[in-house]
Amino acid sequence: MDLSEPTATESVCPECLRTVPARRVAKGDDVYLVKTCPQHGESKTIIWRGPPRFDAWYQTKPASRPTVTQTERRNGCPRDCGLCPEHRQGSCCVLLEISQRCDLCCPLCFASSGTSPAADPALDEIESWYRLLLESTGTCNIQLSGGEPTMRDDLPEIIALGRRMGFSFFQLNTNGLRLASDPAYGALLKQAGLSTVFLQFDGLSDETYTTLRGRPLLAEKKQAIANCAAARLGVVLVPTLVPGVNIHEIGPIIEYAIGRLPHVRGVHFQPVSYFGRYPRTPLDRDRYTLPELMRAVESQTRGVIPLESLRASGCEHSLCSFHGNYVLMPDDSVRPLGGVRSPGGAGSSGQCSCRQQGATPAERKRSVVARRWSPSDSGAAAKACCGAAEQPPAQPPEQPVPDLDDFLDRIRDFSFSITAMAFQDAWNLDLERLHDCCLHVVKPGGKIVPFCSYNITDRAGCPLHRDAT
Numbered sequence: 001m002d003l004s005e006p007t008a009t010e011s012v013c014p015e016c017l018r019t020v021p022a023r024r025v026a027k028g029d030d031v032y033l034v035k036t037c038p039q040h041g042e043s044k045t046i047i048w049r050g051p052p053r054f055d056a057w058y059q060t061k062p063a064s065r066p067t068v069t070q071t072e073r074r075n076g077c078p079r080d081c082g083l084c085p086e087h088r089q090g091s092c093c094v095l096l097e098i099s100q101r102c103d104l105c106c107p108l109c110f111a112s113s114g115t116s117p118a119a120d121p122a123l124d125e126i127e128s129w130y131r132l133l134l135e136s137t138g139t140c141n142i143q144l145s146g147g148e149p150t151m152r153d154d155l156p157e158i159i160a161l162g163r164r165m166g167f168s169f170f171q172l173n174t175n176g177l178r179l180a181s182d183p184a185y186g187a188l189l190k191q192a193g194l195s196t197v198f199l200q201f202d203g204l205s206d207e208t209y210t211t212l213r214g215r216p217l218l219a220e221k222k223q224a225i226a227n228c229a230a231a232r233l234g235v236v237l238v239p240t241l242v243p244g245v246n247i248h249e250i251g252p253i254i255e256y257a258i259g260r261l262p263h264v265r266g267v268h269f270q271p272v273s274y275f276g277r278y279p280r281t282p283l284d285r286d287r288y289t290l291p292e293l294m295r296a297v298e299s300q301t302r303g304v305i306p307l308e309s310l311r312a313s314g315c316e317h318s319l320c321s322f323h324g325n326y327v328l329m330p331d332d333s334v335r336p337l338g339g340v341r342s343p344g345g346a347g348s349s350g351q352c353s354c355r356q357q358g359a360t361p362a363e364r365k366r367s368v369v370a371r372r373w374s375p376s377d378s379g380a381a382a383k384a385c386c387g388a389a390e391q392p393p394a395q396p397p398e399q400p401v402p403d404l405d406d407f408l409d410r411i412r413d414f415s416f417s418i419t420a421m422a423f424q425d426a427w428n429l430d431l432e433r434l435h436d437c438c439l440h441v442v443k444p445g446g447k448i449v450p451f452c453s454y455n456i457t458d459r460a461g462c463p464l465h466r467d468a469t
Contacts, residue, residue, distance in 0.1 A: 003031065003055055012078065013037035014281075014426035014459045019076045022430070029053060033428055045428045046284040047319075050291045052307070057291070059318040061436075063088040064360045068136040070447050077431050078456065081465060082447040083136075083440070090362040091137040092315055092438040093171070093369065095145050095451065096129055098158060102148040103177055106213045108240065110276040110423070110455055117147065118467075121444070126158055129442045130165045136448060139166050141366045143198070145173035150185075156192035163193040169370040173198045173238075175213075176224030186231030195374045196265065197228050201237035203249040204256060211245050229263035234374050236265050241288050242272045250293070251300025257416065261328055265372060266417035269293055273423040275457045282427060290322060290422050297418060305418055309336035315365040317436035321421045325372065327407075328414040337415065362438045372417045424452040426459070 003026035011022035011033060022035035029050035036042045048054045067090070071082025080086070100117035102109075121129075133140055142162055149155055149172060159170050172189065176199050179186055186197075199221065202208050206216030228235045237257050241247060250269070257264045271288040274281075298307040305324065312318035325337040359367075424433060429452065437450035443465060454465045 006034070009033075010077070010431040011035045011429050012426055012431075012456070013040050014043065015040040017426060017456070017458050017464050019078075019431070024054075024430075026054065033430060043427070045282075046287050047289065047428050047430070048291060049289045052291055052294065057312060057318060059312055061314070061361070064090055064362065066090045066136065070136070078429070078434060078450075078453040078464065081449040081453045082443075083449075086435060087437075087450075088435045089315065089438045090360055091133070091140045091440045091448065092362040092365040093141040093143050093440070094133055094137065094448065095143040095173070095439070095441045096126065097145055097147060097441065098126060098149050098155075099147040099151050101151040102146060102175075103151060104148070104175055104213055104215075108212055108242065108272065108276075110273065120152060123154065123157065123161065125444075127161060127165075128446075130162055130167065132442065132446055132448070134166065137362075139168060140362070141169040141171065141369055142167050143171045143173055148175055148177075150174055150178040156188055159189065159192040159194055169195045169366065169374070171196050171198050173200075175200045175217075177217075177220055179227050180220040180223035183227050183230070186228045186233050190231045190233050194233065195370065196234040196236060197224075198236050198238050198268070199224060199228075200240075201253070202239045203246040204252050205249070208246045208249065212240060212242065225260060225264065229260075233263070234265040235260075235263055237267045238270060239267070240270050240272055241293065243286060243288050247288065247296065248300075250296045251302075254297065254301055254305060254418065258328060258334065261416060262413040264416070265374070266419065269418075269420040271420070271422050273452075273455075274425045274427060275423075275452075275455045281459060282425075287428075290319070290420060293420055294322060304334050306336070310418070313365070315361040315438045317433040319422070319430070319433055320437070321419065323417060323419040325415065325417050327411055328416070329410070337411070365438065372415070423455070426456055429456065 003024060006023040006025045009022050009024060010019055012018060013020050013035065015037065016039060018037060020035050020037045022033055025032050025034050030046060031048035031054045032044050033047045034042065034044045066083050066087060069083045069085050069087065071080050071084045073080050073084045073086050077086060099120045101120070144155070144158065152158070162170060170193060172194055174197060179197065201221055202212050204218065206218050209215065209217040225235055237253060239246065239253055241250070254267055257267050271293060294307050294310050297305050297310065305326070310322045310324045313321045313323060326334050327337055328334055424430065434450055434453060437452065439451045440448045441451055441454040443449045443454060449465050457463050
C-alpha cells in the first residue's frame with residue numbers, strides 16, 4: 001500500500017459509534033488513523049509505529065466469504081454484524097461466553113466481567129449455539145470463554161456435548177485459578193475433550209498482576225501450568241501488554257515458555273485494547289502497536305526470535321496479527337520453521353506447509369491452530385500433516401542435517417509458536433480490518449459477530465453489541 005498520499009477507509013466515532021469516513025496517514029515510519037465525525041469533529045490515533053514499514057507489511061487477499069449469513073446489510077458496518085453478506089472471511093475460531101461470572105475483578109477487562117453478571121446460559125442454549133455454528137461455519141474451532149468459564153461446574157459436560165456434535169478443537173480461555181487450586185481438574189477437562197488452555201499470563205512479577213488483575217497471582221499461574229502438564233494439557237501463555245506495566249517482560253515470558261516445552265505450546269501476545277473495563281480514554285502513549293512488539297520480541301530475546309521470522313496471517317487482515325513457528329533443538333538452539341521473510345516485508349502468509357488443497361483460509365488456520373496448540377501423543381499426526389514438505393531448518397555446514405523422522409518427532413514435542421493479535425476499539429477501528437475478521441463470538445439471539453465488533457464500547461463504556469439481544 002502506497003501511503004505517500006492518505007488512503008481512505010471507514011471507522012466509527014468513539015463518542016457515538018456512528019460509522020464515519022477515515023483515512024490512513026503516514027508520518028515517517030508511523031501511520032495514523034484520522035477520522036471525521038459530522039457531529040464530533042476530527043480525531044487521530046496511532047495505528048503503526050514501524051519498522052517493519054507499514055506499506056511492506058500490508059497485504060491484500062481475495063475474499064473468502066461465509067457461506068451462510070444471519071443479517072442483511074441495512075444500517076452499515078459494524079451495526080449489521082451477524083454475520084452480514086459484506087463480511088469477507090469465514091470463521092476460524094468462535095468464542096462462546098458461557099458465563100459472565102468471574103473470580104477476579106481485573107482493573108482492565110475486555111469483557112467487563114464479574115460486576116453484575118447475568119445468569120449462565122443453560123446447556124440447551126449452548127447446544128443451540130453449537131447447532132448454529134454447524135449450520136453456518138461447519139466444525140470451527142471453539143473457544144470457551146467468559147467471564148471465567150471454570151466458574152461453571154458443568155464445564156466438562158459443555159465440552160463433551162460439543163465433541164459429540166462433531167467439534168474437534170476446544171480451547172479454554174481462563175485465568176487459571178481453578179486449574180491451580182484443584183490438581184484433578186485439568187485431567188477432568190482433558191477427559192471431556194479439552195484441547196488446550198489459553199492461560200492469562202501477564203508477566204513474571206507479582207507487581208504486574210497486582211496492577212492488571214488486582215492481586216498477586218504469579219504462584220497460581222505457575223501452579224496452573226504444572227497441573228496442566230500433569231494432565232497432558234497444552235498451555236498457551238496469553239499476556240495482555242500495557243505500556244508502562246509489562247512491556248519489559250516480553251522476552252522473559254518467551255524464555256519462560258521455551259523452558260516449559262513441551263507442555264507450554266507458545267505465547268500469544270495481546271496489546272491492550274480500550275474496550276470493556278478500562279481506566280480512561282487512551283492517548284497515543286497508551287498504545288502498543290504490532291511493529292513495536294515485533295521489535296521487542298527480537299531485542300528482548302537477544303535475536304533468538306528474529307524479527308524476520310514473524311509474518312502476517314493468511315486468514316485475518318494482515319494488520320491484525322503476526323505469527324512465527326519454531327522448534328527447540330537438542331543443543332538448545334531455536335530454529336524458525338518455514339524460513340524467514342525478507343527484511344521489512346510480510347513474506348509468505350501461509351501458515352502450514354501442507355496447504356490443504358481447496359481449503360479456505362479459515363479452514364487452513366483452524367487446522368494449524370489445532371496442530372500447534374495441542375500436545376500430540378505421537379509423531380504420527382505431524383508426519384501425516386506435513387510429510388516431507390516441512391523440511392528441517394537450514395543449519396551451519398559443520399552440523400549434520402537431522403534425520404527427517406527424528407526431526408518430525410522433535411517438532412511434535414518441542415515446537416512452539418509466537419503469535420499476537422491486535423484487537424480494535426472505538427478509537428482505532430478500521431472497517432477494512434473488521435471485514436476480514438475470522439475470530440467471532442456467538443451473540444445471544446443467534447448471531448455470529450466479529451470479536452472486536454462484539455466488544456466495542458464508546459467513550460462512556462456503552463457497548464454496541466454486548467449485552468444486547
